[in-house]
Amino acid sequence: GQQVMQIPQYQHVQEGEDFTTYCNSSTTLSNIQWYKQRPGGHPVFLIQLVKSGEVKKQKRLTFQFGEAKKNSSLHITATQTTDVGTYFCAGPNTGFQKLVFGTGTRLLVSP
C-alpha cells in the first residue's frame, strides 16, 4: 500500500539553529499537507501544497513540494522554543478518500 516516510524521526537543536524535515511518498501525490502537533496536543493543519515545485512560506517556515510530486520538505529558519512539536506530512490516497500520514518528525528546541 501507499507509504509516506519522514526523516529524521527526531531532531534536537539549539534555539536559533535551522531545522529541516523531509517527506517521501511511495506514490505520486496530487497534493501534500503539513500538520504540527504540540506536546500533549493534537495535530493542527499548517498548509497544503498542490503544484509541482511549489514553494510556500509562513514566516520562518518554508514548505516545498518536489518536482515529481513524491516528496516534500519543511524548513524552519532560526528555530524558537515555540517550534517544539511533531511535524507530519500527509497526502491523499489514490482514490482521494483519505489521507496517508507520514511517520512524523519530533523537534526539540533547547533555549
Next chain:
Amino acid sequence: DADVTQTPRNRITKTGKRIMLECSQTKGHDRMYWYRQDPGLGLRLIYYSFDVKDINKGEISDGYSVSRQAQAKFSLSLESAIPNQTALYFCATSDPDRGRIDEQFFGPGTRLTVL
C-alpha cells in the same frame, strides 16, 4: 467550545474489557475519521465515514468497530481490549466540498491504556 470533542480524555482498562470512545463535532462536516497514534509510527487510520450510511475500514481496523449515530457523532469500540491497543486515539473531521483544501480537524485525543 471546541469544534471536535472526544470522551473520555483518558481511560485505563483491563484486557478483555469492552471500551467505547466517543467523538462529537459541531463543524457540520460529513466526513469523520478515527486514527491511532503510536510513537514512531505516525497516525494510522482505523475507520472513516463519509456519511451516516457510509463506513469504511482503514489500514488497521482489526479489533475495532465503529458506529456513526448521526452526522455529528462517530464512536469507536474495542470489543475485547488487548494491551497492544494501548495508544493515543484521535477523531478528525473534514469537509472537502467546502473548498479545495481538505484539511482535517482533530479532536483533543483519548489516551487509552490496556493493562
